Amino acid sequence: MKKTVILGALTVAGLTATAAAAATLDDVKARGKLNCGVTTGLVGFAAPDANGEWDGFDVGVCRAVAAAVLGDASAVEFVPTTGKTRFTALASGEIDMLARNTTWTFSRDVDLKFEFVGINYYDGQGFMVPKELGVSSAKELDGATVCIQTGTTTELNLADFFRANNISYEPVPIETNAEAQPLYLEGACDVYTTDASGLAATRAAFEDPSAHVVLPEIISKEPLGPLVRHGDHEWGDIVRWTLNALIAAEELGVTAANIGEMSGGTDNPEINRLLGSEGNLGEMLGLDADWAMKAISAGGNYAELFEANIGESTAIGLSRGLNAQWTDGGLLYSPPFR
Amino acid sequence: MSTLSDPPVESFRPSQLINDTRYRSYTFQVIALICLVGLFGYLLSNLFQNLADAGLNISYEFLAEPAGYDINQRLIEYQSQSTHLRASIVGVLNTLLVAVVGCVLATIIGVVVGVLRLSKNWLISKVMSIYVEIFRNVPVLIWILIVMAVFVAVLPQPRDFRGENAEASMFLDLFAFTGRGFNLPMPYFTAEWASGGTGWLVVIALIVAAIFGTRMIGTRATAQQEATGVRPKTWQFTLGIWVVPMLIAFVVMGLAWEIPELKGFNFKGGIFARNSFIALTLALSIYTAAFIAENVRAGILAISKGQTEAAASLGLRPRRIMNLVILPQALRVIIPPLISQYLNLTKNSSLAIAVGYMDLTGTLGGITLNQTGRAIECVLLLMLFYLTISLAISGIMNVYNNSVKLKER
Ligand SMILES: N[C@@H](CCC(=O)N[C@@H](CS)C(=O)NCC(=O)O)C(=O)O
Numbered sequence: 228m229k230k231t232v233i234l235g236a237l238t239v240a241g242l243t244a245t246a247a248a249a250a251t252l253d254d255v256k257a258r259g260k261l262n263c264g265v266t267t268g269l270v271g272f273a274a275p276d277a278n279g280e281w282d283g284f285d286v287g288v289c290r291a292v293a294a295a296v297l298g299d300a301s302a303v304e305f306v307p308t309t310g311k312t313r314f315t316a317l318a319s320g321e322i323d324m325l326a327r328n329t330t331w332t333f334s335r336d337v338d339l340k341f342e343f344v345g346i347n348y349y350d351g352q353g354f355m356v357p358k359e360l361g362v363s364s365a366k367e368l369d370g371a372t373v374c375i376q377t378g379t380t381t382e383l384n385l386a387d388f389f390r391a392n393n394i395s396y397e398p399v400p401i402e403t404n405a406e407a408q409p410l411y412l413e414g415a416c417d418v419y420t421t422d423a424s425g426l427a428a429t430r431a432a433f434e435d436p437s438a439h440v441v442l443p444e445i446i447s448k449e450p451l452g453p454l455v456r457h458g459d460h461e462w463g464d465i466v467r468w469t470l471n472a473l474i475a476a477e478e479l480g481v482t483a484a485n486i487g488e489m490s491g492g493t494d495n496p497e498i499n500r501l502l503g504s505e506g507n508l509g510e511m512l513g514l515d516a517d518w519a520m521k522a523i524s525a526g527g528n529y530a531e532l533f534e535a536n537i538g539e540s541t542a543i544g545l546s547r548g549l550n551a552q553w554t555d556g557g558l559l560y561s562p563p564f565r
Numbered sequence: 566m567s568t569l570s571d572p573p574v575e576s577f578r579p580s581q582l583i584n585d586t587r588y589r590s591y592t593f594q595v596i597a598l599i600c601l602v603g604l605f606g607y608l609l610s611n612l613f614q615n616l617a618d619a620g621l622n623i624s625y626e627f628l629a630e631p632a633g634y635d636i637n638q639r640l641i642e643y644q645s646q647s648t649h650l651r652a653s654i655v656g657v658l659n660t661l662l663v664a665v666v667g668c669v670l671a672t673i674i675g676v677v678v679g680v681l682r683l684s685k686n687w688l689i690s691k692v693m694s695i696y697v698e699i700f701r702n703v704p705v706l707i708w709i710l711i712v713m714a715v716f717v718a719v720l721p722q723p724r725d726f727r728g729e730n731a732e733a734s735m736f737l738d739l740f741a742f743t744g745r746g747f748n749l750p751m752p753y754f755t756a757e758w759a760s761g762g763t764g765w766l767v768v769i770a771l772i773v774a775a776i777f778g779t780r781m782i783g784t785r786a787t788a789q790q791e792a793t794g795v796r797p798k799t800w801q802f803t804l805g806i807w808v809v810p811m812l813i814a815f816v817v818m819g820l821a822w823e824i825p826e827l828k829g830f831n832f833k834g835g836i837f838a839r840n841s842f843i844a845l846t847l848a849l850s851i852y853t854a855a856f857i858a859e860n861v862r863a864g865i866l867a868i869s870k871g872q873t874e875a876a877a878s879l880g881l882r883p884r885r886i887m888n889l890v891i892l893p894q895a896l897r898v899i900i901p902p903l904i905s906q907y908l909n910l911t912k913n914s915s916l917a918i919a920v921g922y923m924d925l926t927g928t929l930g931g932i933t934l935n936q937t938g939r940a941i942e943c944v945l946l947l948m949l950f951y952l953t954i955s956l957a958i959s960g961i962m963n964v965y966n967n968s969v970k971l972k973e974r
Contacts, residue, residue, distance in 0.1 A: 310935070311931065311935050314935070314938065315940065334936075334938075338937075338938060339938040359724070360724075360830075368830075369829060369830075370828070370829040370830045370831055370833070371829075371830040371831075372745060372830060372831060377918075377927075377931060377932055377935070378931070378932065378935035378936070382634045382635075382932065383633045383634060383936065385635070386633060386634050386635045386645035387633075387645070389635075390644070390645055390646070396635070397637050397831065398634075398635045398636070398637050399637065399841075399921055400637075400918075400921045400923065400927065400931075400932070401921055402918070409714075409717070410717065413717050413718060413722065413744065414722030414723070414724050414725075414744065415717045415722065415744050415745055415840070417830045
């Protein structure tokens with residue numbers, strides 16, 4: 228963790244003055260690999276499986292981009308980052324994009340000079356407590372010891388929430404989710420707070436998930452999405468429209484199963500434009516005509532990624548909620564492909 | 566006509582800069598210096614160029630902005646609306662607290678272990694060697710993590726103290742040792758005039774007075790010893806000077822103890838030493854103590870055996886030989902490496918974040934850096950702080966070293 232900060236600072240101090248806006252696309256193609264920043268391990272979002280293969284919802288976005296750009300969903304170098312190291316890693320060019328449950332905020336976008344390309348999960352901050360404490364609302368947490376990940380929006384929201392409600396707490400700062408789990412389970416903290424999706428994923432990994440409750444209060448808006456460095460708009464467009472392709476695919480009924488058949492041409496011109504049998508969208512991005520087809524084939528459309536990794540049929544069991552298509556009353560809304 | 570020719574005038578030829586050994590070393594030093602300055606200049610201009618290209622500029626204005634985050638251990642008033650500067654000061658104080666407590670503990674443990682390692686008792690000396698070897702040869706970060714993990718896993722948590730037949734109970738009903746830290750009874754004064762800081766000022770004044778008193782008794786006794794040859798017994802006076810005024814003051818000021826109590830989620834009241842603070846301080850001091858022990862042992866071994874024998878032949882007992890003859894001389898050998906151990910401990914305290922202790926690296930170099938994105942500014946400030954503190958420690962220790970080192974007359 229220290230290393231990245233120092234490396235980051237060094238790169239900024241720059242032995243070689245590289246223009247910040249250099250073409251990331253060319254770098255990725257020349258390297259033959261996409262460097263994608265993910266969590267250090269949050270099952271469902273990004274974690275290595277039993278074979279050491281990275282798997283998860285955020286990982287799915289990385290793989291889709293790699294498939295779109297390089298034609299190979301496995302051409303990804305996953306770089307685990309903590310809440311603290313992720314931005315230095317991205318700013319210094321160690322990673323080409325970051326897909327790590329990262330909240331889109333004004334200051335990260337404007338002051339830290341990143342470009343959030345969209346939102347792949349609409350979330351909010353919640354609290355988890357052991358059932359035996361008998362707490363039913365976050366307002367009853369006066370005097371509690373709270374585990375929080377540093378370098379996150381979580382710690383700022385928490386300070387605001389407790390101050391606004393005039394209750395006291397004892398923060399225990401930690402670096403990663405993996406460090407928080409034993410502290411919370413052994414009782415060194417009464418409460419664990421982070422994004423509600425992260426709580427669900429963390430709880431699912433417990434031996435006895437039913438012994439813990441997530442409190443009803445959601446104290447913040449946490450729009451989570453992938454981001455890239457400010458300045459390289461061509462690269463930003465590629466990541467943005469790859470994400471949109473996954474979302475639009477669900478809306479248009481394109482799935483990993485029927486995509487082969489559909490890519491031959493359908494009577495829906497938008498599907499044809501998306502999958503490259505009509506128009507030249509791929510060319511405009513500087514990619515192959517079938518870029519979106521490859522991205523969607525990598526892990527399926529948005530719904531398939533969701534269901535396979537964090538959906539109701541998985542141990543994490545998140546319902547679509549805000550993350551349903553706008554046509555189903557959710558917030559997912561891809562701009563048109565034309 | 567004089568046959569005496571003038572001594573040849575040394576005319577300076579540029580080739581001498583290379584060929585003449587008198588000038589050559591200067592030539593190379595100047596060239597090296599120019600290169601060095603050039604290199605730094607290049608790096609710096611590059612830094613500013615890149616920062617400007619990236620649209621960043623060096624600015625410390627963020628220090629005046631509200632920090633927005635909370636810190637658990639605060640030695641001064643602080644809340645999330647305080648500025649980043651104040652958060653940094655909280656961090657500085659936390660760093661200094663660990664450094665001071667750590668150095669004191671490390672010195673005590675180190676001296677004891679170092680002396681015991683030379684013990685004639687086989688078992689004791691071997692146990693001490695094992696201690697030194699184990700602690701010196703495992704990285705301090707690992708020790709910090711181990712101590713913290715053991716702390717959290719072994720000690721009961723507040724929840725274990727709850728309920729009718731709780732698993733854990735308070736020690737003597739006064740101390741609560743939990744995985745979150747130690748809650749200890751806190752003395753305070755009930756008399757109105759003494760309840761603020763005044764009571765403690767009185768206590769400090771009494772201690773200073775007692776030190777002076779002890780000194781005076783000592784000089785008196787020495788004078789009498791020189792006059793009569795017999796040193797009078799003084800311990801009862803010394804004890805009196807220390808104890809009697811203090812007891813009277815305590816009664817007058819109404820000394821009372823605040824006992825920690827389980828309230829809600831945590832123990833409240835009394836003095837609270839957080840687990841991260843204890844784990845960090847303990848790990849740093851036992852680790853550094855292993856090095857100090859070696860310095861102490863080396864210092865003692867450096868005093869020739871003849872000194873011990875000479876002292877013994879004067880009839881001094883072993884303990885007095887150690888205190889009067891060996892240690893004062895050994896100190897001269899021990900202090901210089903001790904300085905660097907103190908510096909190491911202070912710098913190693915920046916590993917605090919591993920256990921979530923909010924030292925300066927955790928506040929300014931951690932959360933502030935991260936939330937504001939001002940990496941270069943924060944890192945520069947951090948370097949400045951550690952540099953200042955290290956120079957201050959070596960400055961103070963050098964003054965002390967000069968006062969005990971061999972005076973050549
Ligand atoms: N959304 C917040 C918090 C992100 C965060 O740290 N999430 C946690 C739990 S949801 C996580 O991803 N931890 C994985 C890890 O420790 O690497 C932010 O962007 O600041």
